[in-house]
Amino acid sequence: MFIDARQLDDGSAIACDVAIIGAGAFGITLARALRGSGRDVVLIESGGLDFEEDTQALYEGVTQGIAYNLDTARLRYFGGSTNHWGGWCRPIEAHDFEARAWVPHSGWPVSRADLDPFYPEAQQICELGAFDYSMENLARLAPPLGLPGDKVADGFFQFSPPTRFGERYRDDIADASDIRCLLNANVTEIVAAHDAASIARLDVATLTGKRFTVTAKTYVLATGGIENARLLLASRSVAPAGLANGHDLVGRYFMEHPIFGPVASWICDAPERIAPYYGTYTALDGAVARGCLFMTPEHMAREGRLNTIFTFTPNDDVRYLPGRPAEDGPIPLETEMLTLLSGVEQGLEHTGKRVYMGCGTEQAPNPDSRVTLAHEVDALGMPRTNLAWQLSEGDRESLMANIATLAATMGAWGHARLRRILPADFAWNDVDMFWAHHHMGTTRMAADPARGVVDANLRVHGLGNLFIGGSSVWTTGCGATNPTLSIVAFALRLAQRMRAGEA
Amino acid sequence: MSWSRRDILIGAGLSAALGGAVLWRLTPGQGPGPTMALVDRAAAARIGRRLLDAARPPADGNAAQKRIDTLLATLPAQTRPADLRPAFADWILADFEDGRMVEVDGWYLARTEADLAILAALQAGENHTKLQ
Numbered sequence: 001m002f003i004d005a006r007q008l009d010d011g012s013a014i015a016c017d018v019a020i021i022g023a024g025a026f027g028i029t030l031a032r033a034l035r036g037s038g039r040d041v042v043l044i045e046s047g048g049l050d051f052e053e054d055t056q057a058l059y060e061g062v063t064q065g066i067a068y069n070l071d072t073a074r075l076r077y078f079g080g081s082t083n084h085w086g087g088w089c090r091p092i093e094a095h096d097f098e099a100r101a102w103v104p105h106s107g108w109p110v111s112r113a114d115l116d117p118f119y120p121e122a123q124q125i126c127e128l129g130a131f132d133y134s135m136e137n138l139a140r141l142a143p144p145l146g147l148p149g150d151k152v153a154d155g156f157f158q159f160s161p162p163t164r165f166g167e168r169y170r171d172d173i174a175d176a177s178d179i180r181c182l183l184n185a186n187v188t189e190i191v192a193a194h195d196a197a198s199i200a201r202l203d204v205a206t207l208t209g210k211r212f213t214v215t216a217k218t219y220v221l222a223t224g225g226i227e228n229a230r231l232l233l234a235s236r237s238v239a240p241a242g243l244a245n246g247h248d249l250v251g252r253y254f255m256e257h258p259i260f261g262p263v264a265s266w267i268c269d270a271p272e273r274i275a276p277y278y279g280t281y282t283a284l285d286g287a288v289a290r291g292c293l294f295m296t297p298e299h300m301a302r303e304g305r306l307n308t309i310f311t312f313t314p315n316d317d318v319r320y321l322p323g324r325p326a327e328d329g330p331i332p333l334e335t336e337m338l339t340l341l342s343g344v345e346q347g348l349e350h351t352g353k354r355v356y357m358g359c360g361t362e363q364a365p366n367p368d369s370r371v372t373l374a375h376e377v378d379a380l381g382m383p384r385t386n387l388a389w390q391l392s393e394g395d396r397e398s399l400m401a402n403i404a405t406l407a408a409t410m411g412a413w414g415h416a417r418l419r420r421i422l423p424a425d426f427a428w429n430d431v432d433m434f435w436a437h438h439h440m441g442t443t444r445m446a447a448d449p450a451r452g453v454v455d456a457n458l459r460v461h462g463l464g465n466l467f468i469g470g471s472s473v474w475t476t477g478c479g480a481t482n483p484t485l486s487i488v489a490f491a492l493r494l495a496q497r498m499r500a501g502e503a
Numbered sequence: 504m505s506w507s508r509r510d511i512l513i514g515a516g517l518s519a520a521l522g523g524a525v526l527w528r529l530t531p532g533q534g535p536g537p538t539m540a541l542v543d544r545a546a547a548a549r550i551g552r553r554l555l556d557a558a559r560p561p562a563d564g565n566a567a568q569k570r571i572d573t574l575l576a577t578l579p580a581q582t583r584p585a586d587l588r589p590a591f592a593d594w595i596l597a598d599f600e601d602g603r604m605v606e607v608d609g610w611y612l613a614r615t616e617a618d619l620a621i622l623a624a625l626q627a628g629e630n631h632t633k634l635q
Contacts (some may be wrong), residue, residue, distance in 0.1 A: 136570075149600060332608045333553065336546035340616060404604065407611035411599030420609040 005185035005206050006049070006097040012212035013198075016042040016180070018498070019202060019216035021231070022185050022223035022357055025484050025492045026469035028165045028173065029125060030220060031202065033495030035176050042214055043173065046223075047077030049166065051317065054207055054379065057185065059227075061385030062374045065427055066232055068256075068389055073437045073486040075225050078183065078445040079166020081437070085161030088482040090155070090402040091119050091489075095297035096478040102304035105253065105365035108475045109447040109456040115489045118496075126160040127168075129287020133158070138289055141282065142275035145413070151299040152409040155309075157482075159281060159288040177415055182214075190231060190380055190466070199466050205380050218503070219492070222469035225254070225439025229371040229386050229472060232443070232453075241444055244443070244460045247450050251371035253441035254389055255363050257480045262356040266410050267318060267334055269341050269473040271353035273415060278312040280353070293357075294479060295402055306362040306395065307479035308312065308402040313356040319349055334359025339416045357406070360480030363395045371442050391428040400424065438483050440474035457503060458494055467494060467503065517543040537571050538623045547616075551624025553607050554617055564625045567618035574615065591615060 008014075008133060018034060023045035031043045034429075047055040056075065059069045061070045075083045094113065099107025118157020120131040130137075135144055135154050144154040173181050185204050193200040202214040221228055229251040233242035242250055268274060278291035295308040300307060320338045339350045363369075369390035373383035398420075407418035420433070451459035454473050459465040469491055471483040478486075497503040541547045555564075574594055582590070598604065598613035605617035612620070 016584070332611055333550055336543075336550050337610055338548065339543040339546040340541065340620075404602075404611065408599045408602050408604060410603070411611065411613055412596055414596060418611050420606070424606075 001176075001181055002049075002181050005182045005204065005211060005212070006208045006417045007177075007360070007365060008182075008210055008212055008322070009098070010210050010212070014042060014180075014182075014212065014214045016040045016214065016216045018042070018218045018220065019044060020079065020212050020220045020222060021190075022046075022221070022227075022470075023078050023166070023173075023181060023204070024222060025082050025165055025223065025471070025487050026077070026222040027220070029122075029167050029491035029494050030183075031176075031179050031487050032169060032172050032470065033479045033492055035172075035178060035499060037178075037495075037499050039178065039498070041176075041179045042216065043076050044185045044187060044202070044214065045181060045183050046182045046186045046501060047075075047502050049170070050080050051075065051077055051083075055184070058312060058380065058382075059385070060378070061387060062376070064386070064388040066391060066439075068387055068435065070226070070385055070387060073439070074226070076256070077166065078170070079164055082163060082484070085127075085160075086482075087160035089123075089126055089158045089485040090133060090481050091115070091161055092478045093297070096307075096476060100301070100476075102301075102395075103306065103364050103476065105367070105444075106476045109444055109452075110445070114456075115486065115493065116351075118489040118492040121492055123158075124486050125163070125488050125492075126485055127163045128158045128160055128485075129285055129289075134387040138277060138284060138291065141277055141284065143273075144275065144291070145273060145278075145293075147293075147387040147409050148412045149409055150296055151405050152293050153296045154291060155294055156277065156289045156291045158284075159290065160484075169194070179469075186380055186382075187214075187223075187231060188234070188380055189237060190221065190235040190243055190346075191233070192243055193462070194238065196238050198461065198464050199493070202432045206487065207379060216465075218465050220467045220469055222491075224470060225442050225472040226371055226385055226387065228468055228470060229254075230373065230383075230444035233371075233373050234382050235348050244453050244463060244466070247460065249444065249451075249453050251315065251442050252299070252367045252369070253365045253444050254369045254371055255365065255399050255438075255440040255474070255484075257387060257436035257438045257477065258359045258363070258391065258428075259358070259360045259436050259480075260422065261358050261432070262313060263359050263419050263422040264357045264406065264420050265331070266407075266416045267338050267341070267359070268353045268355060269338060269350070270415040271315075271317070271351065274312075274315070274353060274355065277467070279315055286397075295405065295408065301403065303401065303405075305401055306398040306477070308359050308399055309362040309480040310357045310359045313358050315356070316354040318352045318354045320352060331419070333375065341415070341417055352460060359399075359402075361395070361399045361402070361459050362477040362479050363391055365441060365444070365476055366390055366392060369441075396426070396428065432497070436480065436482065438471060440477060440483065443468045443472040444475050445473040457497060458490065462496055469494065514588075536622075536626075537575065537587065537591070537596040538619055538626060540544055541589045541619055541623060545627070547620045549621040550607060550610075550612070550617075551620035551622065552628075554605065554621055555624055557607060570614070570618050571622065574575040590617065605607035
């Protein structure tokens with residue numbers, strides 16, 4: 001059922017078995033998966049069922065380093081940021097979980113095998129097709145490019161409709177006898193017991209001035225990669241440095257996926273070899289798929305690189321006439337490149353293809369890229385976010401090297417030449433880029449409490465009854481793979497462990 | 504197309520390097536030397552000009568010539584002109600596979616095709632001068 005917290009009596013005390021903070025992809029999935037488990041669940045959502053400006057304004061904060069729009073990156077109402085996600089889905093690659101000697105702070109305490117049992121159901125929840133991301137699956141539609149070598153590989157995303165969890169699963173929450181969803185309820189502090197070894201209660205407030213508490217046997221924090229850190233850091237009545245922050249890790253290692261429009265274009269003398277699924281959304285057995293290219297783990301290991309996922313944007317036909325001097329066009333030397341490449345007869349007009357490549361790219365974990373608390377407070381008296389997102393020269397070099405690798409692979413293919421559009425000497429602060437709004441790393445996962453905030457089962461080190469969900473537990477950026485599908489898979493995994501009495 | 508001084512120099516260089524293995528290049532009237540491997544020498548010359556204008560390595564005609572000569576030296580003694588294009592195609596693919604690339608205006612070229620383009624540009628420039 002839904003309960004508007006503004007209608008509760010001031011000073012109310014609500015008790016339950018499991019208190020989930022945040023009704024986004026993780027929180028809704030976990031609550032649904034716990035139905036009928038014998039647990040009384042309270043799902044606590046800051047917003048209502050629809051967008052409201054005063055609630056959204058609680059996200060406002062200050063930024064240093066890379067400029068960032070904190071107040072628009074997430075949505076603060078039932079369904080969370082699934083209310084505006086784009087639906088790109090792909091599981092985390094097996095190699096992304098592994099420690100990489102050339103990427104400091106890499107290596108998860110879980111493997112892909114730990115998530116594989118949960119991905120098929122996560123696919124269904126996200127309204128995707130079969131859990132088969134093998135290229136053989138997509139190649140049933142048309143042959144892939146067939147790029148040579150072992151540096152660049154084909155892959156594809158599946159696309160959720162996208163599932164708006166707050167709409168799609170609203171009735172499930174409303175009808176569940178064992179779920180109470182408190183709307184317009186903002187957790188202002190996760191209060192630790194005096195021994196700081198467990199959580200005693202949640203302090204909750206509404207924007208209308210009501211204050212109340214929620215106590216539970218188990219608490220789950222799932223408010224997003226920035227808010228998770230903010231709430232832990234602001235929960236300092238028992239631990240002055242913030243909850244779960246004994247090793248000064250909460251808020252550090254903040255990562256995003258920089259997203260670029262065209263970073264390169266390439267011309268191709270064999271347009272028929274470019275399968276339609278690379279450039280557009282394509283039906284695949286009830287799913288929607290779109291091809292992409294990314295660096296192989298072998299190549300990244302050899303060259304010490306991070307990953308970049310290249311996507312295709314709409315293509316243009318390019319007519320060219322070998323033997324006829326080209327006029328200077330908006331793209332220098334393009335016709336010359338086509339004639340140099342194609343080896344076709346002079347005097348006959350031919351049609352090639354111009355393909356633009358966008359990309360999302362990985363950044364390395366960086367302890368100095370971090371979320372802290374600002375001096376300013378929000379309408380509830382909570383310290384606002386201070387985000388100092390940093391991208392390094394190494395991140396830039398890796399992206400540029402990956403573009404060059406793509407160019408080399410295209411050239412070795414024998415049907416294309418690539419032109420870099422992204423300036424070679426770009427600076428992260430000046431370049432025209434977007435953000436994926438994937439907030440990762442601020443409560444990173446590690447087996448060692450000195451290296452991570454949560455363990456392999458999402459339990460906060462040193463706090464027996466607090467778990468954290470969402471991509472804040474990501475240890476590395478996982479290429480540029482969108483996290484929602486894996487967030488849902490992790491929620492299902494935690495639910496199974498709770499049902500089994502292991503959490 | 505008539506031979507330019509550059510072609511003669513190229514041919515002489517090749518002759519010295521190869522001991523007469525590809526003497527057909529020294530026969531006036533048979534073509535413009537290794538740049539005949541290009542489908543469109545005018546287009547290549549425009550690329551080569553941009554490389555030369557960039558005035559940074561490997562925009563150096565002598566160095567380009569040396570590298571091309573080295574490749575040609577690996578051809579069998581009785582290589583025919585018609586075999587030149589597939590040989591260069593293989594070398595170009597090998598350049599890309601090994602990451603030997605040159606950038607011009609953002610385009611990534613194989614070093615061998617960049618070298619050919621530079622030679623084509625020098626050749627075109629000398630022909631142009633001659634016509635003037």
